[in-house]
Amino acid sequence: MQTEPVQIIRRNGKSAFPASPVGFDEKLQANNLELISAKVDTLQVNVGKLCNQACKHCHVDASPTRTEIMSRPVIEACLNALRKYKIPTLDITGGAPELIPDFRYFVTEARKIGAKIIVRHNLTVMFEPNQTDLPEFFAENRVEVISSLPYFLQQQTDAQRGAGVFDKSVEAIKRLNVVGYGVEGSGLILNLVYNPVGAFLPPAQSQIETDFRRELKTRYNLFFNNLFTITNVPVARFLDYLRRSGNEEKYMRKLVGAFNPATVENLMCRNLISIDWTGKLYDCDFNQMLELSVSGDLPRTIFDFDLKQFANRRIATANHCFGCTAGSGSSCGGAVAS
């Protein structure tokens, strides 16, 4: 069954969805697959679009000029859901989540509930005013830190994330290492994220992880736990880039051609609920940016969230979903199939 976007949003006068030679739902059907959710084990909360960076591939369109941030009542509703349904993991993302006034409140309260807390931390925000103690704050709250570092060299990293980002990222990882992040035996987890700096698929996760471990240790004496490979999903700024560079059609053909049925079972949308800065509910952070709401008659906001209604729901899909099913697959936790 074709999922119809609730609202067809547009981007620079064109569809916000990528054009594809084959529809995603059509591809699922051809492989006798359905995308149905399993047990929700993660509340992924996007606390807003404010960021100290403006990366060229950002699917959130985040930047220092954005003003959309999560308010205390929405945070309270997320905490209530965590508490009431004993959802094991809170995954906080943005923008740069640390920049919203209630970020530390959110983390410390979630910690009291006993949830595992993941923060998608961009590293450079550590050098913004009043943020220099972030490594200590993360450590005190046993936060799992996941940070993007698209490559172990300056050229590629700065090309995607902005001039000067690489040097600051190296310094930030050093500071995280000092408090124990990424250091064996500390129990403090620092995972890095590789994503391609352009219109191509990521390499095998284990292979590029080995490269990162060797190069970051040799060149800068840096340590981390795991490296996740993430495919660039063709939405927002990355879709703009594909169109600007004349790569949309070729990239979509590549994603469709690399469709791997084995990825579907482990797609992240099957186990999480995504919440936007206003409290609206989505199947994933990409759907959130496309305003592709949860399908059916499900509650639409965290204020009337009911966990049992979200198990076995049909995931809302569109052509951007090919980004998560290509090759070894892609999720916020990296590859999903070998």
Place this chain on the structure above:
Amino acid sequence: MHYYNEEDLARFGEIGKSRPDLFEKFMAWYQACQEDGALSKREKALIGLAVSVVVQCPYCIDAYTQSSLENGSNQEQMTEAIHLASAIRGGASLIHGIQSHNAHDKISM
């Protein structure tokens, strides 16, 4: 007007309309060569890129540039592979200078 069209790469299979048996054999051989073996996919992609540049096949250059990136190589590594292949090609030309020297010596006093 130019002879090479990027879109033609996707039409490669049309070669198999005539003598499909030969094309199938070629494809099986070609694909088997790409797999991990005693050499990794990454090493093979870099070899493919170097050879592509030397044989000056624009389709192969596109394909192996992409393949090298997707196997984790960076531009510096790819450029080294291209230099090596080009240097061998240059050297292969230069060594023929000995032919010239030999010819020169044979007819000179």
